[in-house]
Amino acid sequence: MIVELKNIVKRYKNLVALDHLNLSIREGEIYGLLGPNGSGKTTAINCMLSLLRYDSGEVKIFDQTMTPSNYDVKKRIGLVMQNIGVYDELTVQENIDYFCGLYISDKKLRRQYVDEAIQFVELDEFRKFIPKKLSGGLLRRLNLACGIAHKPDLIVLDEPTVAVDPQSRNKILDGIKQLAAEGKTIIYTTHYMEEVEYLCDRLTILDRGKEIITGTTEEIKQMSMTGEVINVEVVDLPLATQQKLHDLSGLINFNYETGSLNLQFEKGHNHLMNLLALFEKDDIQVLNLTIKQPTLNDVFLEITGKELRDNV
Template identity: 50%
Template sequence: MIAMDKVVKRYKDVIALDHFSFQAGENEIIGLLGPNGCGKTTAINCMLSLLKFDQGTIEIFGEPANPNNNRTKRRIGIVPQELAIFEKLNVVENIDFYCGLYVTNKAERKQLVDEAIAFVGLEKYRKFVPKQLSGGLKRRLNIACGIAHKPEVLFLDEPTVAVDAQSRNFILEGVKKMKEQGTTVIYTTHYLEEAEDLCDSFVIMDNGRNVANGTLDELQKSISTTESVTVKFITEDDTLVTRLKQIPHVNQVSKTQDKYNIQFDKHHNNLANLIRFIEDNSLTYTEIASEQPSLSSIFLELTGKELRD
């Protein structure tokens, strides 16, 4: 659906995209992730032909990206992070305006607008203007404006930022439903737990580059840490952190209140080695839990920074 190959975008002396490559197949949700200023917005704007780039190639639906190709634009939707709605138009009028950019037939457009309203759950608010809507409902309206013309590829930029839990769940379920209906979604978010639950694969950006890409399983295999174990001890002393670090294949040990987090490298008997250490040292514990690296820990290892840095 989308193929970027070694794209370079410069702003004078600043390289916003540094030989960045990206691919999106049919009917998948791809998390485009990276810290602030990493080049995500620039990459999206290049895909949308809103920016010219200096090197590389971009193809949309197998054709070179072209700002004058209205046939291609009809197949793409964009929901920006900033609300793109008209304050003096009501819900129906806002959606109808954006849908009208692609669909000229009034009868067809009316049906599409009604379907978009139902999809985001705004049936009770058809005649409301934006100032009468809560923040979460405005986000839903923003999404309806971007999907009413039924795009095959949809860019969703931080669609759940600053919304209530109910609207967040409604939006996320809606994104899953769009995938079920055949839409390819490029999804950006600072909520890594949300991305981990929602996305089929990920592209992690930093400094304009593609740092890593793949499914969660593939990303987990690409980093040194393969397992994280949390233990709550009853018996402990000041030397316990140092002694835990001596267990084979331990990368890092940290303590938060009364719990110890132990990160292991690539090995298959990590938990057994920890249990043996506990028994040999006559330690008593009340909790022990093992988990594979989360998307957050993968991101931190690959980029060296938190997502909101």
């Protein structure tokens, strides 16, 4: 394992921010920490990297016990914080050079690394800009470049796409995929389930500092009690057919409003086939049909009774 958290407990006075949290992160994977605001993602990162004291538990990174003074481990880690941490008076290039210089003393190598980081986040034409002159998305990309320029083996990103325009967001996400393809291990915190689905090999869903569930996106979705939701647009749906629909096996929810039919089924097979067979028999004309599989949010909702983003 590249990172192991065992039974981490972190309290802020009476609030338990991390409640016996366990994480095992393998080499080369993109690992997601997904949870609503205040679920403990940032606290988990800060405890993991010894930036914050915790009450009990143990953290190992690269098979070594992580401590605030373990610089051998620290220099192999790149951290991209949620809050932008760059110097206002330095240009884009100078900022990246400064952060890279904390780890890389060889000037020639550093110049190469800084250039590569600038290319990586596509900020070449903004090299001489000071941060104040950059848009929010470009600033996030600078923040990313500062965290990864020294070519760390483990990259920790804490909500790097918050308040970012779609273009920069896609660049950041694709950049992260590229880093993983180069063999880096990535830890990625977010409250956007779409990002986790797009990026992560495995994830842990957190709520109130507790691990709710861990697995691949597919494994977690499989845990949902709910099956697919089928939406059908029809020309007309006579009452007699509506009655028969109610009797379809595995149906959990039925909703019909002028031309639009929504059916939610429990897990299982043949729901669509049964539905289409009934439509054919009753000669129902279908204009459009979509099937929605359960999402990570559905699973979160089933377990915790609330939405992933209900307090965003």
